[in-house]
């Protein structure tokens with residue numbers, strides 16, 4: 001089957017050109033002016049932008065957390081992502097204490113089975129580094145897994161010691177793998193959390209106060225230092241504050257292969273939001289910071305100090321005592337209320353998989369903070385390159401998968417949880433005005449979103465094997 005996208009403006013990270021795009025089967029076959037129709041189904045994209053579908057490199061679908069599980073699964077999360085212009089994502093298989101990495105991987109695989117609509121991949125989180133686990137790492141390459149996540153925080157849960165992290169990094173360096181790090185000082189967070197709880201200081205703002213920016217700043221530099229010792233590429237997930245960005249810049253200026261990601265919540269919200277009556281919605285780790293940090297992160301996205309915008313999509317219902325209806329089906333799951341008003345027991349996480357591209361377009365490109373090309377680079381091309389998916393994903397080029405968004409720069413809507421497609425009972429961006437929206441979304445040549453219509457098919461998404469020795473951007 002052939003589809004010809006005619007008359008649009010094709011935007012990649014590098015170029016803006018007036019061109020038609022021919023899709024044959026699952027791939028882009030030709031890009032050029034006045035391409036012949038030649039039996040193809042024609043889609044008129046006059047006045048529209050034709051961009052690669054977004055790649056969200058940081059999601060947690062159906063993640064078990066405390067006494068519950070994140071509320072989007074591999075179907076609802078994929079559907080929401082597609083409505084937001086994202087066509088591919090990378091999730092996390094999380095090793096639990098005592099498990100092998102392959103046991104963790106099998107559990108994670110089962111979550112996607114029969115549900116996935118988008119193509120997807122996974123990072124492997126290592127939380128229990130035993131000799132047999134270290135020995136298991138090379139076999140992950142056979143599974144197409146080329147990135148390992150480690151935690152400097154979540155003491156007694158996920159946290160590894162600096163020495164263990166160095167061991168993981170040495171192994172990754174040997175194999176051409178990338179290391180991802182959650183950079184917060186786990187001892188500091190643990191001590192402050194216990195102290196606030198003992199003093200009865202339980203409200204959401206104490207979540208931020210127990211995760212200070214300096215503990216993230218310190219841990220970011222420590223992770224960079226460890227990566228330098230091991231000579232391994234490093235990717236710092238969910239950076240929230242100016243201090244952390246400065247440490248990343250320090251490393252990059254010295255030629256170290258270190259890269260960073262931020263997420264929409266860190267561009268829009270502050271600790272003040274945790275003091276709202278519905279402050280629990282904003283509990284995520286690391287926490288939202290200050291207005292100055294928001295501005296600093298926007299600037300770092302514009303000038304290249306930060307390379308990627310992910311989401312850390314990990315939604316929980318605000319009021320899980322009430323059922324939610326999704327595509328006509330009733331969904332129930334304990335949510336933020338299950339913390340009983342205690343920040344230390346409240347599930348950590350926010351939604352974003354549908355919001356990311358929409359917000360970055362309106363508030364990034366629309367407000368003149370960066371170009372449409374930079375938007376593509378931050379949301380698709382850089383994630384594809386860094387995580388070993390390029391050029392199959394993340395660009396519009398002959399031979400690439402036809403993961404394409406036709407974007408209408410004139411379309412408008414107001415964000416609301418009543419009309420979004422994520423399976424969550426609120427939207428933290430409620431009421432924000434968006435200008436510029438995806439109109440048609442293709443996944444490997446198949447139209448899955450057309451305006452408000454949904455054509456995605458459960459189980460059509462594929463697991464992606466990624467390449468090792470991916471470039472550092």
Ligand SMILES: [Zn+2]
Nearest residue numbers: 058059060312
């Ligand atoms: Zn995360």
